[in-house]
Amino acid sequence: MHPAADRIRNVALVGHRGAGKTSLHEALLFEAGVTSRLGSVTDGTTVSDSDADEQARQMSISATLNSFEWQERKINLLDTPGEPSFVADALGALRVCESAVFVVNAVMGVEVSTSRLWARAAELDIARMLFVNMLDRERADFFRTLEQLKKAFGSHVVATEIPIGAEHEIEGVIDLVDMKAFHQDSADRKGFAEMPIPEAQADLAQEYREKLMDEVCEVSDALMERYLEGEEISHEEVVGALKEGTNHGEIFPVVCGVATSNLGTSRLLDAIVEDLPSPVKHGALKVGELELQAAEDRELFAFVFKTRADQFAGRINLLRVYQGALRADSQVLNTRAHAKERIGQLITFAGKETPHVQEFGPGDIGAVAKLKETRAGDWLAARDEPIEMPRLKLPAPVMAFAVEPKSRGDEDKVFASLRRLQEEDPTIDLHRDQQTGEQIVAGLSQVHVEVIVDRLRERFGVEVTLKPPRVPYQETIRRSATAHGRHKKQSGGRGQFGDCHIEIEPLTTGEGFEFVDKIKGGVIPSSFIPAVEKGVREAMDSGVLAGYPVKDVRVRLFDGSHHSVDSSEIAFKMAGIQAMKQALEQADPVLLEPIMLVTLSVPEEFVGDVIGDLNSRRGRPQGMEPVGAMTEIKAEVPMAEMLTYAPDLRSITGGQGDYTLEFLRYEEVPGHLSQKVVEQASDERAAAHA
Ligand SMILES: Nc1nc2c(ncn2[C@@H]2O[C@H](COP(=O)(O)OP(=O)(O)O)[C@@H](O)[C@H]2O)c(=O)[nH]1
Ligand SMILES: [Mg+2]
Structure with a gap:
């Protein structure tokens, strides 16, 4: 068989x-x-x-x-x-x-x-x-x-x-x-x-x-x-x-x-x-408690390692049978979705031919088409067993572009197609830009994102344009400050009343956000405190400098007052937003930019030019060593300087250089450059409201 x-x-x-x-x-x-x-x-x-x-x-x-x-x-x-x-x-x-x-x-x-x-x-x-x-x-x-x-x-x-x-x-x-x-x-x-x-x-x-x-x-x-x-x-x-x-x-x-x-x-x-x-x-594969052996007489466990999305052929899953056998026209369980999947035809690949087979035995690799739920990373099994393959360590998507459909009204189609491409490529990140509402596609490099655009056109028939990538700046504060937020409205019947005092202070980089409740004697009833926190968080989504997310801040809620009839969650949330905005203004806000580790591989004769170019991009070389016939250079460079590096490196090295980027950390943007980013953000806001 x-x-x-x-x-x-x-x-x-x-x-x-x-x-x-x-x-x-x-x-x-x-x-x-x-x-x-x-x-x-x-x-x-x-x-x-x-x-x-x-x-x-x-x-x-x-x-x-x-x-x-x-x-x-x-x-x-x-x-x-x-x-x-x-x-x-x-x-x-x-x-x-x-x-x-x-x-x-x-x-x-x-x-x-x-x-x-x-x-x-x-x-x-x-x-x-x-x-x-x-x-x-x-x-x-x-x-x-x-x-x-x-x-x-x-x-x-x-x-x-x-x-x-x-x-x-x-x-x-x-x-x-x-x-x-x-x-x-x-x-x-x-x-x-x-x-x-x-x-x-x-x-x-x-x-x-x-x-x-x-x-x-x-x-x-x-x-x-x-x-x-x-x-x-x-x-x-x-x-x-x-x-x-x-x-x-x-x-x-x-x-x-x-x-x-x-x-x-x-x-x-x-x-x-x-x-x-x-x-x-x-030998056997150990996954959690399970020990999977390439033996015939054991129950089925097959791992889906690749999914390919296609507008016409639908979804094709490549899988490896670790134990037992997978049969055509059978039913199995997807252990992530806890759902039954009907296996129709089993496909193998032989040059241009795709012969069908009746069975994949233990240890074999093959493909199956038209599964409903299943995609890369899933297990198909005889029974619903919690089993998870250790996650692959993959590089983070660091190169982001905004995509816009060429024809209006294609937004949903673009998004749905992107989602399907993401199923087959876990290094694609999709999200909306908080400020502009733009659809952002992030990948590992410029070429990666360009390939995604090609695939949208070829496989799904949607045309998009790429807009220059945006740098995911962040904001933080350099000193502590206190502020008072008060939301009060009296209009006819029941009014609105929320009132809070907060103190904010910087945390060390990477600590994120901390909210400390220091309210004594119930001056703000405990049921309204989460509403204040919600307001504070909302204010942090869009910082006071240039509208970027605020990070690494501790907020202490230490005082406030309430009204027995007019106080409400929404009123306390509004007070929280107000207080946070004011506090941020006074806490010496600064702009942070992502610093990347760029690893280049270039022929030796171009090393001087490449380093010179990196210096002009605020780069800090970290070392150099020969690897085979090439020289590997490592440098720390702000992401803002590397947005469209691919064509530049290509022209410096006559197409013989390669590079990868990896996120390292956030650092403060130097003053004069920070000023530019702030101005640009305010221009953009003005344009959006015009
Ligand atoms: N002269 C020569 N060229 C080769 C050989 N193997 C591959 N190439 C060429 O090298 C280029 C890269 O080959 P490819 O198979 O795409 O490399 P891959 O990126 O490792 O898949 C192509 O232009 C091939 O025609 C070889 O053994 N001798
Ligand atoms: Mg190849």
Whole structure:
């Protein structure tokens, strides 16, 4: 019916943007016979990156799943985006796989995302293998890259093959386990034929064979002893130890090739099957009290790791079965919504085809369409069991834009479509601007938000314009002050009366808000005190300087009075607002701005220009270090100076620089700049009321 769990390999292709993951994914599908032609990223003809925006930008934005057979195993292969703005999909994919193949560019070596994703894979404790790609390129160097990898990820990174030839003369590889050489039969660009180890490389091969054996024998003491005594270690023993070591993160095998000419891919497929663990071998998944085992005879638990919204096809959920089996035409429970879901068809992906299957067994990964409630992060189970996957640590959305529909009346459609895109991308934040009422879309970067706009158009047919991002300023106070608020109205019948005295004082940054009730003798009845607090909070939503939210203030309510007939909640709330506004005016209010940590990766020759530019943006460089062929620069820069940085960095570095932003903290805006923000806010208010 479905493949046995020990015959499944779930593998994520991860790495820095441009290392060749999508091309490798394409080559693996071609090699496995899923497709009959090798597509290319430059022509926009690959199976993965099939979205129009991915083709236009020549970069992967979503994870793509394809399933196929190799050596009687089922491989579920996930191509993932390397661009940091779309890291959610890469992390989501890593989480449901036992293993990852890190794709590394043999010219650039270890890059920023390579290291970051490595750290996440280590946290998730998954088996890792590396594919050194682009050996055909000028200045590509397998051995230099290997040394870099060892330096970055430790001595357990070890080559199981080395290339024959280099750059445009790359021909094939030497397998260090069997000490056999293979070259590509260039006629059909498929498969590998055995050849004698070239004379000139015999010594080199022997040297690297020994390095491999040193690592492999470390896996078991018994093996090491025999190895040191010069005993023969059999092929089976080497393969067994390699697999054991890889599964436990004690060995990280390195293979190599050229994705775009399908060189080395059949050997990579062999290595995936032989060295990487199956769901059974990798062991149970502990989630809270539950221990999920990839076993047939247990009840179903399947985790939805990705949702894709589509105007026509509806919602497609990608899921991983951890235990039991998921059947077509069955009923399961969504444990978050506590609701039944009808499972219709089960879908797999194989190139352009989407064959349906009757069942996904334990350990398998596949898709299901048209579920009502279910979305990424949910569990589908046989019964309503409280189960929650630990949350992914994702970067915070720091780049906000206001979106406006191009045609009036499309507001609801825009919002509904944004909501659906948010379902598939947890790093999107949607909210309304308190002051302007504008719909704000925040993402991880400018490119991220631009992609969201493209998707609104392509998938939902709505056109929007982006307005320059706004900085989420805040306000706070620098000293204490007291104030009196009194709301009194006498108009005919019953009047209104509320009266309060408050004192406010600064809290340390990040403490937020504290309300202390110091009323004695019931001068304000306790039933009205929450109303005063409500008023105070409302006044804090929009500060007295420029209308930004007020933070880090303690408010002490210490006196007041009431009237037995005329007092009401609304009257005390009004008094609270009044008192707070007055108090803020007198407490030396200041404007705060978000400070970001910007991490840049640029070629060395641009470092000077990039730092100079950061200085002109009030940036404070924090350090610099070489990472592979690039230099990584860290600097603290106010968000206000980084709003449209992407095109500037692109022009400084000729498109070769990358950056990410991370929120650090709020800091006071320098006086002259603060004045500008205050003036701008008052102009905007004037315009809104005109
Ligand atoms: N010469 C050469 N180019 C490659 C190779 N692999 C990928 N490329 C090219 O490098 C670019 C980035 O590849 P892509 O697969 O999109 O990288 P990804 O971002 O890791 O998915 C594309 O233009 C590919 O055609 C390779 O092995 N050799
Ligand atoms: Mg890609």
